[in-house]
Amino acid sequence: MKKRQFLMAAIALAAASVAQAQDPIKIGLIVPMTGPFASTGRQVENNVKLFQALNGSTVAGRKVEVLLKDDAGVADTTRRLAQEMILKDKVSVLAGFGLTPLAFSTAPIATQSKTPMVVMNAATAVITERSPFIVRSGFTLPQVTAPAAEWATKSGLKRVVTLVADYGPGLDAEKTFVDSFKQGGGEVVETLRVPMANPDFAPFLQRVRDAKPEAVFVFVPSGMGASFMKQFAERGLAQAGIRVIATGDVVDDDLLNDMGEAAVGVISAFHYSAALPSAINKKYVADYAKANRGERPNFHGVGAYDGMQLIYEGLKKTKGEGGQALIDAMKTVSFESPRGKFAIDPKTREVVQEVRLHRVERMNGQLFNVPLSNAANP
Ligand code: PHB
Numbered sequence: 001m002k003k004r005q006f007l008m009a010a011i012a013l014a015a016a017s018v019a020q021a022q023d024p025i026k027i028g029l030i031v032p033m034t035g036p037f038a039s040t041g042r043q044v045e046n047n048v049k050l051f052q053a054l055n056g057s058t059v060a061g062r063k064v065e066v067l068l069k070d071d072a073g074v075a076d077t078t079r080r081l082a083q084e085m086i087l088k089d090k091v092s093v094l095a096g097f098g099l100t101p102l103a104f105s106t107a108p109i110a111t112q113s114k115t116p117m118v119v120m121n122a123a124t125a126v127i128t129e130r131s132p133f134i135v136r137s138g139f140t141l142p143q144v145t146a147p148a149a150e151w152a153t154k155s156g157l158k159r160v161v162t163l164v165a166d167y168g169p170g171l172d173a174e175k176t177f178v179d180s181f182k183q184g185g186g187e188v189v190e191t192l193r194v195p196m197a198n199p200d201f202a203p204f205l206q207r208v209r210d211a212k213p214e215a216v217f218v219f220v221p222s223g224m225g226a227s228f229m230k231q232f233a234e235r236g237l238a239q240a241g242i243r244v245i246a247t248g249d250v251v252d253d254d255l256l257n258d259m260g261e262a263a264v265g266v267i268s269a270f271h272y273s274a275a276l277p278s279a280i281n282k283k284y285v286a287d288y289a290k291a292n293r294g295e296r297p298n299f300h301g302v303g304a305y306d307g308m309q310l311i312y313e314g315l316k317k318t319k320g321e322g323g324q325a326l327i328d329a330m331k332t333v334s335f336e337s338p339r340g341k342f343a344i345d346p347k348t349r350e351v352v353q354e355v356r357l358h359r360v361e362r363m364n365g366q367l368f369n370v371p372l373s374n375a376a377n378p
Helices: 003-015 038-055 075-087 100-113 127-128 143-155 167-185 202-211 226-232 279-291 299-318 323-330
Strands: 027-031 063-068 092-096 117-119 133-134 158-165 185-194 215-217 243-247 268-270 334-337 338-347 349-353 354-361 365-373
Touching: 027 038, 027 075, 038 063, 038 279, 038 299, 063 075, 063 299, 075 092, 075 100, 092 100, 092 299, 100 117, 100 127, 100 133, 100 167, 117 299, 143 167, 143 215, 143 243, 143 268, 143 354, 158 167, 158 202, 158 334, 167 185, 167 215, 167 349, 185 202, 226 243, 279 299, 299 323, 299 334, 299 338
Parallel strands: 027 063, 027 092, 092 117, 117 133, 158 185, 158 215, 215 243, 243 268
Antiparallel strands: 268 354, 334 338, 338 349, 354 365
């Protein structure tokens, strides 16, 4: 038997060994805690802790234990950690997955071991098709791009350039924007893709400038938005009359406040903003701030917080049973979340949610993505 085949067989066997009812239910949480995407891991860790602090760590009479591992954003590491946690730690659920390649690399492990895998962050549309054991608590790029394109059309924009990170979610965003904007009668003048390794926006921003569009539609993963906005401002594109339309990743709540004036006026479409005025979100933002030195939760954070609720609700239904029973139970979960109504589509195991438009504005001296319906200058 090849090493890999042997490992797969061992994983299937380990998963088949029945856990005792009094054993804790273990969740293997794998996220980047170091490297360029460490802010995702920090948000996930803080939110999993907050969820358990507020909701307890016992479900259906069983203790729920979270084991956190750092994959540093490296796909081979994510897969190895998932294998180890299934074989050695006997986790019942895998969760986290800060980037698309990390979710892709682990999907076969979830299938082989029949372990439910809750994708809290990675957002390429096809991820849920990679294993029948995957369920998503975050979002997809097509979900959050379509309203941005519709806004551009309705606002009478005719010439737009798209600029996306050159991998799964970026290509989803580009396709969704181009298809919708063209259908609405607009022209996409150029489609630019920025490499993920050492992203330097300068040459791409020069091409945006030369194309003289009315706006640039942007997707970059969280963590990269600040350097995009900084270079956009430094190169005078705003003064040249070019607007920014984006997915909320670019003006991420985690980094927005440090982006300064350059970000004011950016229109984004997203499923979460810390400025949502609902009572449940106000309490959530206050609870998060209290537990985390006054900081804000962002969309990755809410993906983790709701992912925990999804797991808890599923375990309540199965009375603590994992495997196929748990994934089936999670398919029918719905609840009220800080982002609004949260539900899982039982056919696709995909999150169903409202996506809103936001405008960056200053509120009480801080920058926020204010829902357009509440914004001062929509
Ligand atoms: C992804 O890799 O799927 C990803 C990461 C960060 C985002 C969006 C998508 O903000």
